[in-house]
Amino acid sequence: MAGAAGGRGCRMIRGAQIRDVLDAAHNVLFDCDGVIWNGEAAVAGAPEVVRLLKRRGKRVFFVTNNCTRPRENYVQKFSRLGFTDVAEEEIFSSAYCSAAYLRDVAKVQGKVFVIGCPGVLKELQDAGVPVAEQGDEGPDVSVYNLPLDPDVKAVLVGYDERFTFMKLATACGYLRDAECLFLATDPDPWHPLRGGRITPGSGSLTAALETASSRKATVIGKPSRFMFECISSQFDLDPARSLMVGDRLETDVLFGANCGLATMLTLTGVSTLEDAHELQQSESPEKKDCVPDYVVESIADFLQALEE
Structure with a gap:
């Protein structure tokens, strides 16, 4: 998949560039806190993004280090925040x-x-x-x-x-x-x-x-490979056709790098573009693994690419 094999470029992308990345991905993995929602408010456009990705035939999974609730309660939260088609088996929490x-x-x-x-x-x-x-x-x-x-x-x-x-x-x-x-x-x-x-x-x-x-x-949780192995054992995911979208460089992005996935940072949560650039300038290979392939302001930026 584009971006996963070469150096991690930390490219800010929009419009047609996002469409190209999504076209190359068969599986899209989202972190939840800071990506899909913040507290009890869905990130603007997130329910529509999930719905449209599935309509396009993408397999969507939610991979979260938040262990405070069981999967059945996550389903309830998704529903409460306007996500109408999220199933329990698509949710992989650290718990x-x-x-x-x-x-x-x-x-x-x-x-x-x-x-x-x-x-x-x-x-x-x-x-x-x-x-x-x-x-x-x-x-x-x-x-x-x-x-x-x-x-x-x-x-x-x-x-x-x-x-x-x-x-x-x-x-x-x-x-x-x-x-x-x-x-x-x-x-x-x-x-x-x-x-x-x-x-x-x-x-x-x-x-x-x-x-x-x-x-x-x-x-067990991100950035450990086990969470991806847990999903892959049930759904047979190809890393080369998978995209990890998260808001935290040292967990979400590093998780994607560890598992051979393309990675995308969204700026609606913890890490900033400045954080990513600082890691990109580092001489440490470990820190460079935390640099995303792509950056978007929000997953709401997916909407234009998905609706065209």
């Missing part, structure tokens, strides 16, 4: 993919201790992966007598607004066993909130546990 990894790849024979939110727990439940009880954090429990379940064979870290020191200590206790798997839903360090504020992301909590345990987590 869903983490559950799939534990069940199908790691084939964990035991329980999983989870630092995470209800979205992660629901996906694990739906996948039939047993989860360890959090344990009692009452006044008589301390780091000296934390109960540890001998059946725990893996620790999974995701976004957790109820993160505590005792959860961290419990996870450390399990990871003292070198055979205990250590997984993270995603590496996102923070997420933007309304009013210019941010919230710590899964990557921040994972970093705390990595420091405390002297171990490195296996990351």
